[in-house]
Amino acid sequence: MTMETTCDRCRQNVPEGGRFCPVCGLPQIVYSGENGGSPGQPEDEREPVRDAGSVRWKSALRTALTLAIPAGILCPTLSPVGILGLLLMGLAGTWSVILYLRQGKPAWVTIGAGARIGLVTGILGGWTAAATSGLALFALRFWLHEGRFFDDFWQNIVSGQMAQQWASMGIDAQTIAAAKAWLLAPEGRGGWVLGAIGLLIAAELGVATAGGALAARMTAHSRRRTL
Numbered sequence: 001m002t003m004e005t006t007c008d009r010c011r012q013n014v015p016e017g018g019r020f021c022p023v024c025g026l027p028q029i030v031y032s033g034e035n036g037g038s039p040g041q042p043e044d045e046r047e048p049v050r051d052a053g054s055v056r057w058k059s060a061l062r063t064a065l066t067l068a069i070p071a072g073i074l075c076p077t078l079s080p081v082g083i084l085g086l087l088l089m090g091l092a093g094t095w096s097v098i099l100y101l102r103q104g105k106p107a108w109v110t111i112g113a114g115a116r117i118g119l120v121t122g123i124l125g126g127w128t129a130a131a132t133s134g135l136a137l138f139a140l141r142f143w144l145h146e147g148r149f150f151d152d153f154w155q156n157i158v159s160g161q162m163a164q165q166w167a168s169m170g171i172d173a174q175t176i177a178a179a180k181a182w183l184l185a186p187e188g189r190g191g192w193v194l195g196a197i198g199l200l201i202a203a204e205l206g207v208a209t210a211g212g213a214l215a216a217r218m219t220a221h222s223r224r225r226t227l
Contacts, residue, residue, distance in 0.1 A: 022220075025053045025110040053110045055100075055117060063099045064121040067092040072128025089125050089204040093118030093211030101219055108220045111213045118212020119205060126201035126208075133197060158183045 007014055007021040014021055071092040075085030097114045109117075141147040158180055166176045182188045 020107065025108075025113075025220075053113050055109070055113050056104055059104045060096070060100050060117050061120065063103065064096045064117065064124055067096050067099075068121045068123075068125035069128050072125040073132050075129060085129060085200070086203055086207045089122055090207040090211040092125055093121045093208030094215040096121040097212045097215035098219070109216045110220070111216045114216025114219075115209050115213040118215075119209045121212065122205040122208025126204045129204065130197050130201055137193070154189060155184060 006012070007024060007026055009026045010021060010024045012021060012023040020027055068089075071085075071088045075088045097109065097117050100117060101109065137150075141150065162183070163176055163180060166179070167173075183192065
């Protein structure tokens, strides 16, 4: 029995007995003259050999939606647990890859494929969190008539903490007054809220992508140890 020791795609060395390239994930073909099934082939002859760098998006999207939507609803970006949303979104990205591997039963996926699944999970969860935050703010202001509370809270932050910080930085009084007037205007409040939501969504995307890449790395490392 002969076996490839160099990957045909990236020309990197493949450990003896390895079924996949540890760098690019290309399945390594094993030729055998014995009647038994080759260890490098699928258990079912009708099952195609899949590239570990590819993603079956129908299955991946179903898994991502299952985890991203609850995570986005549970951690609105403007709630007191907004920072915990980063952890929840990272876990969602990690479990999206793990459940994708369990349901689709591919051997493993590359780090790049896991990162893409995590990124999609972060996009879905981030938009869900943003929509949840927007609906919550709208309900509090117009349905529950709590707008005065938010306005007073924002005015105290701008006139107190921000103004003092700007003064300590040596900014002149005229510039501080102009900045306060803009931030206290409806346009300023809206722009600040949208900016905060966008920043947290970007952070959630990064954490979910990292979570998916980490899950792919762990599963690939575990599989290589069993080969």
